[in-house]
Amino acid sequence: MKKAAIFIMLTVFLIGCQQENYLAQQSDKRNAQQDYKEEPVTFVQENEEEEEKEEEQEEKQQEKEQENEQTNENTDDSLTVIDDSESVSLVVNKQRKLPDGFEPDDLEEANVPYHAAEGDPKRLLQKVAADALEGLFADAKEDGLELVAVSGYRSYDRQKQIYENNVATNGQQHADKFSAKPGTSEHQTGLAMDVASAALVAVLEQSFIETNEGQWLEDHAHEHGFIIRYPEGKEEITGYSYEPWHLRYVGKEIATEIYQAQITLEEYFGLYP
Ligand SMILES: [Zn+2]
Known part of the structure; x- marks a missing residue:
C-alpha cells in the first residue's frame, strides 16, 4: 500500500x-x-x-x-467709412474712406494762378479752403514768391477711373501701392491742393522743398489753416511718402497745433497708437 x-x-x-x-x-x-x-x-x-x-x-x-x-x-x-465727411478736420487715409459717391456741395475756384486749364475740376476746392488758399498765395507773393495751384478736387468717379485703369494695366498689387482706392484720396474732399513753384510748374517732386516756395510753405502754411499733410519720415503713420507739395486745409487752430507739435493729422486725432 x-x-x-x-x-x-x-x-x-x-x-x-x-x-x-x-x-x-x-x-x-x-x-x-x-x-x-x-x-x-x-x-x-x-x-x-x-x-x-x-x-x-x-x-x-x-x-x-x-x-x-x-x-x-x-x-x-x-475700411472705416468716415461719418464726419462735412467737417474740415475729417481724416481720410488708407484705412478711412469717404462715403461712396461723396461730393462737397460748395466747390469753387480760388483767385490764384492755376496750372490746369479753365473749367478743369482740378481747380476746385471747398469754399473755406479756396478762400484760405487765396490768403496764402497773397502772403507768399508779398514775400516775393510765386506759387501755382496744380491739382485740387478730384471726383469719386475720376479716382475710380484712375484706380481701375491702374489695376487693368499693372495689376491689383501695383495699383494698391501706387494709387488710392476710390473714396480714400484726400483730393476727393475738396480740402487738398497740390502746389508748385511757378518756376517748376506742375513738378510735384520732393525737391520742391529745396525751392524758396517749398521752404516758405513749410513755415507759413499753418498761418492760413493748411498743413503739409504727408511730412518727411512719417510714412508709416500717414501711409504716404513725403509730399512737400500736398497741402490740406484743416483750419488755423488745428493747423497751428500740428505745426508746433510737428505731428501728423493721424497723431493729432489719436488715430495712430
Ligand atoms: Zn496731392
Missing part, C-alpha cells in the same frame, strides 16, 4: 511539474510571439501617428493661410 501510495504521489508530482513546465513554455512562446508581433505593430502605429501629425500640421498651415487671406480681405472690406 505504501509503495503504491508513494508511486501515485510521485506520478502526480511529475505530471504537475511537466504541466507547469509546459505552461511556462507556452507562456514564453506567447510572449515571444507578442514581442515579435508588437514590434512591427508599434512601428506601423508610429508611422501612422507621424502621418496624422503631418496631415494635421498641413491642415493647420492651410487654415492659417486662409485666415491671413481673410484678414487681408477684411482689411479691404473693413
